[in-house]
Amino acid sequence: xxxxxxxxxxxxxxxxxxxxxxxxxxxxxxxxxxxxxxxxxxxxxxxxxxxxxxxxxxxxxxxxxxxxxxxxxxxxxxxxxxxxxxxxxxxxxxxxxxxxxxxxxxxxxxxxxxxxxxxxxxxxxxxxxxxxxxxxxxxxxxxxxxxxxxxxxxxxxxxxxxxxxxxxxxxxxxxxxxxxxxxxxxxxxxxxxxxxxxxxxxxxxxxxxxxxxxxxxxxxxxxxxxxxxxxxxxxxxxxxxxxxxxxxxxxxxxxxxxxxxxxxxxxxxxxxxxxxxxxxxxxxxxxxxxxxxxxxxxxxxxxxxxxxxxxxxxxxxxxxxxxxxxxxxxxxxxxxxxxxxxxxxxxxxxxxxxxxxxxxxxxxxxxxxxxxxxx
Amino acid sequence: xxxxxxxxxxxxxxxxxxxxxxxxxxxxxxxxxxxxxxxxxxxxxxxxxxxxxxxxxxxxxxxxxxxxxxxxxxxxxxxxxxxxxxxxxxxxxxxxxxxxxxxxxxxxxxxxxxxxxxxxxxxxxxxxxxxxxxxxxxxxxxxxxxxxxxxxxxxxxxxxxxxxxxxxxxxxxxxxxxxxxxxxxxxxxxxxxxxxxxxxxxxxxxxxxxxxxxxxxxxxxxxxxxxxxxxxxxxxxxxxxxxxxxxxxxxxxxxxxxxxxxxxxxxxxxxxxxxxxxxxxxxxxxxxxxxxxxxxxxxxxxxxxxxxxxxxxxxxxxxxxxxxxxxxxxxxxxxxxxxxxxxxxxxxxxxxxxxxxxxxxxxxxxxxxxxxxxx
Numbered sequence: 001x002x003x004x005x006x007x008x009x010x011x012x013x014x015x016x017x018x019x020x021x022x023x024x025x026x027x028x029x030x031x032x033x034x035x036x037x038x039x040x041x042x043x044x045x046x047x048x049x050x051x052x053x054x055x056x057x058x059x060x061x062x063x064x065x066x067x068x069x070x071x072x073x074x075x076x077x078x079x080x081x082x083x084x085x086x087x088x089x090x091x092x093x094x095x096x097x098x099x100x101x102x103x104x105x106x107x108x109x110x111x112x113x114x115x116x117x118x119x120x121x122x123x124x125x126x127x128x129x130x131x132x133x134x135x136x137x138x139x140x141x142x143x144x145x146x147x148x149x150x151x152x153x154x155x156x157x158x159x160x161x162x163x164x165x166x167x168x169x170x171x172x173x174x175x176x177x178x179x180x181x182x183x184x185x186x187x188x189x190x191x192x193x194x195x196x197x198x199x200x201x202x203x204x205x206x207x208x209x210x211x212x213x214x215x216x217x218x219x220x221x222x223x224x225x226x227x228x229x230x231x232x233x234x235x236x237x238x239x240x241x242x243x244x245x246x247x248x249x250x251x252x253x254x255x256x257x258x259x260x261x262x263x264x265x266x267x268x269x270x271x272x273x274x275x276x277x278x279x280x281x282x283x284x285x286x287x288x289x290x291x292x293x294x295x296x297x298x299x300x301x302x303x304x305x306x307x308x309x310x311x312x313x314x315x316x317x318x319x320x321x322x323x324x325x326x327x328x329x330x331x332x333x334x335x336x337x338x339x340x341x342x343x344x345x346x347x348x349x350x351x352x353x354x355x356x357x358x359x360x361x362x363x364x365x366x367x368x369x370x371x372x373x374x375x
Numbered sequence: 376x377x378x379x380x381x382x383x384x385x386x387x388x389x390x391x392x393x394x395x396x397x398x399x400x401x402x403x404x405x406x407x408x409x410x411x412x413x414x415x416x417x418x419x420x421x422x423x424x425x426x427x428x429x430x431x432x433x434x435x436x437x438x439x440x441x442x443x444x445x446x447x448x449x450x451x452x453x454x455x456x457x458x459x460x461x462x463x464x465x466x467x468x469x470x471x472x473x474x475x476x477x478x479x480x481x482x483x484x485x486x487x488x489x490x491x492x493x494x495x496x497x498x499x500x501x502x503x504x505x506x507x508x509x510x511x512x513x514x515x516x517x518x519x520x521x522x523x524x525x526x527x528x529x530x531x532x533x534x535x536x537x538x539x540x541x542x543x544x545x546x547x548x549x550x551x552x553x554x555x556x557x558x559x560x561x562x563x564x565x566x567x568x569x570x571x572x573x574x575x576x577x578x579x580x581x582x583x584x585x586x587x588x589x590x591x592x593x594x595x596x597x598x599x600x601x602x603x604x605x606x607x608x609x610x611x612x613x614x615x616x617x618x619x620x621x622x623x624x625x626x627x628x629x630x631x632x633x634x635x636x637x638x639x640x641x642x643x644x645x646x647x648x649x650x651x652x653x654x655x656x657x658x659x660x661x662x663x664x665x666x667x668x669x670x671x672x673x674x675x676x677x678x679x680x681x682x683x684x685x686x687x688x689x690x691x692x693x694x695x696x697x698x699x700x701x702x703x704x705x706x707x708x709x710x711x712x713x714x715x716x717x718x719x720x721x722x723x724x725x726x727x728x729x730x731x732x733x734x735x736x737x738x739x740x741x742x743x744x745x746x747x748x749x750x
Contacts, residue, residue, distance in 0.1 A: 021623035120623040180607040180631045184599050187632045190625065191595060191639070192567060195588035213570035217592065220566060224559050229691065232555040238662060246660055248396035248495035250565065250652060254659065256555045257562045264566070277625060284629065285621055287613060316604065316691070 007063040008056075008099040009033060013132040020122040020285075031099025032056050032091040032133055035075065036083035041375040045139045046081060046366070047130075047166070048090040049147030049154035052279050053222070053271055055098035056090045059083065064098065065270050073354050080363035085370070086143065091133050093126045093154070095279050097272035101129075104205065104272045115274060116202035123150070123286045127157045134165065141167060143373050144366055148172035148351035149318065150279070153286050156326065160288065160299045168306040168369040170362065172351050173315050175322040176296055176329065177287040182317060185225055186280035189218035193273050202274050215273045216264030223263045228314035228347035232256065296325075300333035307337040308365045310358065312350040338365075382438040383431075383474040384408060388507040395497040395660075406474025407431050407466040407508055410450065411458035416750040420514045421456060421741070422505075422541070423465040424522030424529035427654055428597070428646055430473035431465045434458065439473065440645050448729050455738035460745070461518065466508050468501045468529070470654050472647035476504075479580065479647045490649060491577035498525070498661045502532045509540065516542060518748050519741055523547035523726035524693065525654070528661050531701065535663065535674045543681040543744040545737065547726045548690050550697040551671055551704065552662040557692060560600055561655035564593035568648050577649050590648045591639030598638045603689035603722035607631065671700075675708035682712040683740045685733065687725040713740075 008031050016026040033056040038045060048058055048071065059075040061068060075081040075088055092100035095118070103118040110117070134142070145166040147155045152174025159169050175182075196214025198204050204211055227235070236256035240246075243253065252258040292298035307330055311323035320341055330337040342358045344350045350358060383406050391401040408431040413420060423433055423446065434450040436443060450456040450463055467475035470493070478493040485492070509517070520541040522530045527549025534544050550557075571589025573579050579586055602610070611631035615621075618628065627633040667673035682705055686698035695716055705712040717733045719725045725733060 116625075120625075177613065179604065180611040180613065180629075181599070181602075181604045183611075183613070183629050184595075184607065184631050184635060187627075187629075187635055188592065188595050188599060191636070192570070192592050194625070195567070195571065195592050197572060197588075217563065217567050217570050220559075220563050221596075224556070224563060227556075229554065229556045229694065232559065236555040236558075238552065238555065238558070250491075250495075250569070250656065252562075254555075254558050254562075256559050260559060260562055261566070281625065319604065 010099055011133060011136050013129055015132055017125065017128055019119055019125045021119050023119045025101075025119075028094070028101035028129075029099060029105065030091055030094070030101065030129055030133055032089060033058065034137075035059050035088040036086050038087040038137070038139070042139055043143060043373055043375045044085065044370065045087045045089060045137075045142045047134070047142050047145040048075070048088060049145070049151035049158070050090060050093065051147070051149035051151050052276075052283065053267070054151070055096065056092045057098075058088060058090045070352065073352060074359060074362060080359040081366060082363075086366070089133065089137065091130045093279065094129045095121045095126065095275060095282060097275040102272070103202065103274035103278055113205045115205060118274070118278060120281055121278060122282050123153050123157045124161060124291070126282065127154050127161055130158075131162060131165070141165060144168045144170065144369055146170035146172065147174075149174055149348065150283050152318075153283065156288055157286070159303065159305050160291075163303060163305070166305055167373045168308070168365070170308045170310060170365060171323075171326060172310045173312055173318045173323065173348055174326075175318050176299075176326050177289060178284050179322065183284045185221055185317075186284050189221045189280055190277050192217035192221065193276060199273060202277075204273070210268055211273050212265075212268045215268045215271070215276065216261075218276055219264045219267040220260045223260060225317045226347055226349040228316065228345055230345045231314060231347050234345065296329035297332050300330050300335055303330070303333060303335040305335070306369060307335060308361075309337065309339045310351075310361060311341050312346070312348065312358075313341055313343045314345045315348040315350065317348040385474055386508060386511045388504055390507055392500065392503055394494055394500045396494050398494045400476075400494075403469070403476035403504075404474060404480065405466055405469070405476065405504055405508055407464060408433065409512075410434050410463040411461050413462040413512070413514070417514055418518060418748055418750045419460065419745065420462045420464060420512075420517045422509070422517050422520040423450070423463060424505075424520070424526035424533070425465060425468065426522070426524035426526050427651075427658065428642070429526070430471065431467045432473075433463060433465045445727065448727060449734060449737060455734040456741060457738075461741070464508065464512065466505045468654065469504045470496045470501065470650060470657060472650040477647070478577065478649035478653055488580045490580060493649070493653060495656055496653060497657050498528050498532045499536060499666070501657065502529050502536055505533075506537060506540070516540060519543045519545065519744055521545035521547065522549075524549060524723065525658050527693075528658065531663055532661070534678065534680050535666075538678060538680070541680055542748045543683070543740070545683045545685060545740060546698075546701060547685045548687055548693045548698065548723055549701075550693050551674075551701050552664060553659050554697065558659045560596055560692075561659050564596045564655055565652050567592035567596065568651060574648060577652075579648070585643055586648050587640075587643045590643045590646070590651065591636075593651055594639045594642040595635045598635060600692045601722055601724040603691060603720055605720045606689060606722050609720065671704035672707050675705050675710055678705070678708060678710040680710070681744060682710060683736075684712065684714045685726075685736060686716050687721070687723065687733075688716055688718045689720045690723040690725065692723040
């Protein structure tokens with residue numbers, strides 16, 4: 001993984017940030033990207049939070065990987081989140097590896113990458129770091145904030161930690177508390193990385209290498225969990241990979257095997273193994289109710305933000321039930337909340353795909369919020 | 376993994392077996408165990424097929440691992456499959472590692488373990504090898520044959536390959552054709568093993584070692600898939616492992632992490648990594664309909680065996696839908712079939728647990744079959 005980072009926009013967060021683990025940090029980099037133009041009245045800003053393996057390059061072509069931005073289906077000129085109309089902001093999370101402060105950044109003390117000397121961070125730490133970006137951009141109140149998966153978890157944290165910072169919020173396919181199954185899947189990914197001797201207790205960077213095998217297996221875990229059983233059956237079934245019959249070997253006979261191997265091996269080119277450890281840990285530690293004595297009801301108390309919660313029927317990673325629990329808690333707190341379950345067999349991945357009902361729902365809500373918020 | 380194998384019963388299969396891959400083999404070992412006593416009229420024999428990581432030690436104490444047999448909940452004196460009344464037989468599958476012909480056995484040609492020189496086998500190969508055991512025991516027709524998971528797949532194969540060999544059959548939590556998701560999970564397990572440099576293209580036995588890290592990760596994949604989301608949430612939730620709060624480290628903070636690590640590390644003591652490769656491959660290749668020109672309808676044509684298909688409501692590995700598809704195909708072929716879906720949140724694991732509705736169903740069916748079959 002050798003990024004050319006000259007095109008990455010970065011701020012230095014100079015405000016001291018007290019991390020949940022107890023350490024205080026300051027003067028660390030936060031990389032970000034923006035799309036569209038901020039209006040003179042600053043009433044059209046939308047903050048997007050990215051998921052586990054995402055980054056700040058939401059739309060257009062990612063200048064580092066040269067591939068399309070991860071949410072190009074939803075964000076861009078004329079898209080559901082229309083960058084001709086709205087100013088879209090996304091920051092790379094701390095703990096990440098696309099220019100923000102993370103385990104592959106240089107520790108000023110040792111002059112080497114942090115590796116496992118990087119502190120274990122939380123979703124709250126990520127969100128607090130991103131508040132500084134809004135200050136930097138001079139945005140007091142966002143029109144909307146949104147995110148799917150871990151992005152949704154950041155959003156829920158953002159809305160409770162900074163209750164006045166956004167007019168509206170769209171948590172997508174997420175949870176207010178990471179489930180046992182999701183902790184288990186993350187642990188599986190971490191163990192796959194840590195089982196690779198190249199990982200070497202996080203010090204692989206000393207040899208300018210990556211635990212590629214372990215990281216590829218970790219990525220395969222993700223890809224299986226992002227699809228639904230039915231979706232996988234429809235997409236791959238038992239189709240063979242360019243062969244007439246079984247090969248009676250351990251090569252990739254089935255298309256689904258070939259797909260997973262490809263996803264695994266291409267991922268290691270663009271992502272840092274230690275970042276997976278840190279970000280999955282932050283997800284596992286996420287439990288909004290634990291932060292408040294009276295749980296979720298207290299977390300969402302006095303919210304003036306207008307919510308739309310979206311889930312996908314075949315998502316087994318962040319189930320409809322988990323998303324509905326957010327709606328129930330928001331309702332119990334008297335918040336303004338609506339809810340949409342999108343019927344699809346595409347599983348958790350749906351929020352990244354061209355799912356027209358989802359994109360229409362997204363667009364309609366944001367446009368109506370703008371009508372209310374614009375100055 | 377160093378077994379003391381002196382107590383293992385074994386036959387040598389002398390009949391030539393033409394494997395699906397094209398190779399023909401003979402004079403190979405097949406390890407087995409029996410429980411209870413075969414009646415003089417030989418009308419009380421029940422054949423049990425084991426699952427991926429099972430073996431022939433169904434009940435009592437496994438003489439090798441010194442732990443309880445894998446189906447002690449269902450098989451034993453006074454149990455649902457009552458060994459005071461029935462004669463229970465179980466063989467270790469070929470490809471396995473509990474005494475049957477498998478990759479850790481010595482290749483007479485090279486005087487070394489086979490490793491990857493072992494042929495890629497199929498469920499049909501496993502079942503054909505086991506027919507020789509019935510010949511050896513002098514059993515022409517079984518009262519019943521049963522098995523869960525891969526055991527159920529072997530059973531379906533057995534009933535179609537040897538349609539006159541069993542009076543009744545109970546396929547449990549299985550499928551007539553391995554799904555894309557299940558192929559994907561097996562591929563994940565294989566890649567975890569093959570990613571471990573100790574695996575060394577299957578030649579780890581030369582150094583008298585095992586790819587422990589990779590094999591442990593592979594086992595964790597299994598354990599996640601055997602439980603249901605709800606079951607995991609109830610069993611583990613976000614409970615911490617003997618600590619008051621997060622440790623802000625990569626140690627096992629959560630009980631579910633500790634559980635998975637334990638399952639992984641204890642598994643490497645009792646199972647051979649190459650066996651996992653071979654057995655998962657056999658499962659992936661299983662597609663009963665592919666063996667018959669007219670698919671499943673032809674597979675089950677002229678069946679006189681009486682079937683009871685059992686599935687578990689929260690099993691996402693071998694879903695109720697997949698089990699119902701077997702029932703539909705049997706019905707379409709005019710077979711005698713009944714079906715029971717057990718309501719439980721315990722997932723695929725249910726067939727190994729003390730699930731009283733399941734065990735009652737099993738007992739009632741077998742006892743009623745015995746009333747019809749006994750001489």
